[in-house]
Amino acid sequence: MTDAPFSAEGCPSGLAPPSGSDVTDPAPFVRRVGGQSRLSLSVRGAKCGGCMSKIEGALNKLPGIDTARLNLSSGRLDVSWTGDLAPRQISETVSALGYGVAPLDTGKGNDANRKDEQSLLLAMGVAGFATANIMLLSVSVWGGHGEMGEATRQGLHALSGLIALPTLLFSGRPFFRSAWNVLKHARTNMDVPISLALILAFGVSVAETVSGGEHAYFDAACMLLFFLLIGRFLDARVRRRAYSAARDLAALSNRTVTRLGADGSPAPARAEDVRPGDRILLAPGERAVVDMVIEEGTSEVDESLVSGESLPRCAAPGSQMLAGAINLTHPLTGRATAAAADSLLSDIGRMLEAGEQKRSTYRRIADRAVTLYVPFVHSAALLTFLGWWLSGTGLRESILIAVSTLIITCPCALALAAPVVQVVAAGRLFRSGIFLRSGDALERIAACDHIVFDKTGTLTLGTPRLSSTDLSPSVIADAARLARASRHPLSRALTAIAGPGPVASNVKEYPGLGLEADLDGAPCRLGSAEWTGATASGHTGASLFFARGAETPVELRFEDDIQPDAISSIAQLQKLGLTFEIVSGDHASAVEETARRLGLDHWTAAASPQAKVARLRQLEAEGRRVLMVGDGLNDAGALALSHASAAPGGALDISQSASDAVYSNGLASLPVLVRTARGAKSAMLQNFGFAAAYNLVAVPIAVMGFATPLVAAIAMSTSSTVVCLNALRLNVKEKAAT
Structure with a gap:
């Protein structure tokens, strides 16, 4: 994304960044690794691929920068460099772009995200309440059109304005603040035209009320704000949930270990302080947090979380024990082979972040529609104003017609097109025991044509x-x-x-x-x-x-019995055009037997977490869009990096967090999930198609000055109703399917 005027890839930041000398100096948070300096920062306000490329591009221009990677889901910016670059210069570069930046505090990150979500929810509630009340007053004005006295009409408009003013000031803060942050840095984003539309609609309505005009647009301004906040709130909730996977894994990794000193005396130490060569004592029942080689003791270890092997194995001197494995029976003494940051758990953590990064660049149907809609509508309104004004029409009338064009062009139907389908589809899935964890999950699941199953706990019960x-x-x-x-x-x-x-x-x-x-x-x-x-x-x-x-x-x-509904579920998924394979960490004979009983020809055994990801990338290179289904820690990276993913309700919290959907009624939930996702995608496309067709008709009417407020209000309400009724057809299809 360049610094040129408004780009369709621009996106809201919604948070005021510090500037100039207010930027916190991150020098105390710099880590030295060899001859390289590393710094992790928390970036507030970056929400799309355009923001990511802008920030990374600006940082890569600084002298000595080796890498600069921004994770949009968590807002984490990792920068590494060599040389004498001042850390403060990095944070000031990001701040100058209009984004908030501070040293990363993983303990407070989720709290801040939760507060942002609660703030948006409150703003949405206020906007919705105000919209309902103003609409009641507007109905009175429409109903008394031609009969209502001027003083009464003006009084109702004034009362609507008194409700709308504090609503716009309070609920419009995320948009106004974001627009101001980028404008003062001579840049722009999507919130600039949104703010302009809200201000113009309110300003023209005030002017009409003061001059005794018949028309006011307070209801349209508050309604548009309400629907925009719905989308912003859903986006914030999805981002917070996406961040939970990495947070859960960090909680698993951030444990203390018993490190043995040179004289053999044990002492507690943080996992991140362990270095290769340190001797570690692992008690029965304790989980390893670093990769190590056993030097003393013999015990059975459970590696099901990290390798997928369903049965424990014997760990003896000379054998390797991976981070995440649990010592079951006897004490073990081992020597760390890598730091915690280089362990298998950290590798899985990096896979999770890469998966979140990959999905954050996925452009949803709604995003694609908005990139086409917003420039079209605002360009039409601007040209309408210029055309009428240059033709000799007064300034007031020209502005009024331009604002009418903005309002009549169905912002409500467009704003509802995707959210209402998502709400209906999510409700249908919830009744079927399926919980969606990602805002764009339905669209990605609908596009999948191949399913990769884990074995233990997914296709099988997981208990001998x-x-x-x-x-x-x-x-x-x-x-x-x-x-x-x-x-x-x-x-x-x-x-x-x-x-x-x-x-x-x-x-x-x-x-x-x-x-x-x-x-x-x-x-x-x-x-x-x-x-x-x-x-x-x-x-x-x-x-x-x-x-x-x-x-x-x-x-x-x-x-290990297969799931009771596995055979019938796979048969239903085959009818939907999907193909299958098993990729498991279990031993070959067990995987082969499960594949034989299910009639699956393709399977892979003894697959490590990295091997599972490699298989997904191979399938992606072949043009396949994979739905990954798994439940273990060794599946978390694959779940995050697949095109879409699902986990059973009994899966680890980390695996559930890395998934797009969590199901609780067995594998029979998967055909329901796929059918609903495909139906939802179809309904979204239909809604956007209707909104586009409506605007093609409404825009010429508004541009020519034939759109009265009553006609505009009826048209907007009708278009929104049509969109909602089309989404409700998903429930009709559900009843027909059952």
Whole structure:
């Protein structure tokens, strides 16, 4: 975006930036990494791709700048440079562009976003209340047209003006403040013409009221403000929710660890203070926050959150343990292989930010419509004024006709075209147990033609179930006496079948192998085939073997059942023209078995978080638009970077935050989501098409001076009603589908 006059890519900032000497010096917040300086700033008011390119472009012109990246969802600006560049020069450069800037405070960021959202909600409520009251007065004026006395009409107009003035001053602040911020820096954005329309409509209405004219536009000014605030509020809420994914991951990463000193003494330390080579003590039940190599101890670790592997693995000296994994059974001592900022959790965090950045550049239907509508309408109004004025019509009449052109050109229908469809669609989905987390989710989901599924917890239940049917009750009871002493998922599945009961005494657990104890004088083992002396049977699912004394070990087979509605849901999605594949971190045999049972030909096993993202990028390069469905931390990066995404209600908070939709009624929710999204996109296009057609008819009428306020009001109300009724057709389709 250039510094030229109004660009269609301009966008509102809505917040007053500091200027000149008021800019806080960010020098104390600079981090030195090698020979490079790094700084994170919070930018207020950047809301579109044009703002992003303007800020990044200005910073890249500074001497020594290596990178300058702005995340629109969180407002975080990361700058790195080499040389003697003063940090204050960076913040002043951003401030000079008309944006607020301050050192990043992650603890206060969400509070500030919440306050902005609450402020917009209050402004919207005031505008809506004022609009309703002024419309009541306007109905009286319209109803008494030709019969109402001049004094009465003038009094009603004056009363409307008394309501409209404080409303515009209070509720119009986000637009007026944003317009002033950029105008004083000799720039412009979308809020400049919006503010101009509000001021002109109010000013002409005051002039008409004072001069005893028949027409006033206080109702139109407040109504336009109300609908604009609806869009601004929804946008603020979506941005705050988009920021929650990175915040949840930061909460997971910002933990303390037990670091061992040179003499072996333990001491607590912040995760961000850990450096490669530091020795870390990890207690049972504790989560690793840095990548490390085990040096002492043997234990089972649960890496399901980071790798997708459904069963724990044995961690022994020499093995690697990734950040995010949980130590289950015995203490472990390891040596950090990377700082917290370079761990797997940080990699996932960067994927989340990249996903938010990618989606923030997605231009919604409403955005595209506004970029065409606003220049057209305001150009038409300006040319109308010049044409009538130059033709000899008085200044007052020329302004009045120009303002009539602004008002009659259906701002209400345009403002409602997308929000009313989103509200109806969101309500329909909510009744189906689906919650939307993104403002443009419906449009992106509607465009998807391929679904990538995670396996564990998404296509399958995620909990193993004892599937062996030929076991005697005594074998199950004896094996359960050992299993009750373990936290292993297969042990818990066995005890769930056996029910409450006694625990064998003196049970010893050997990580990666199994359990051992004496039962009624006989030595018994429960664990792997190697541990019990059995021969593996080739079962594709998980197995435990139980051995009593010299008896032949008995195999206990487990399966992770697929979701009850998985097969029928995939069949419905196929009818909608979608294709599928599985990309899972689980081992190959488990993924292959799930794909076979669901009839899916394409699958990938043992996929790391980075491998999942790589697969998505490959599909994107092939021209596919992917809907990612997953529930684990290892899916968070893929969920954020896919074209659209969905997570089940039982997913991690981080995965839900990174998704566009969260569903609670199983995989049967996905066909409902896709059908609703496609219907909503169609309804939006129809609404914008109607608004465009209406304006093609209304603009010539207004330009020629034939539009009276009564006709304009009726036309605006009718167009808005048509748009709302068209959106309600989504509910009619829902009833037909059910």
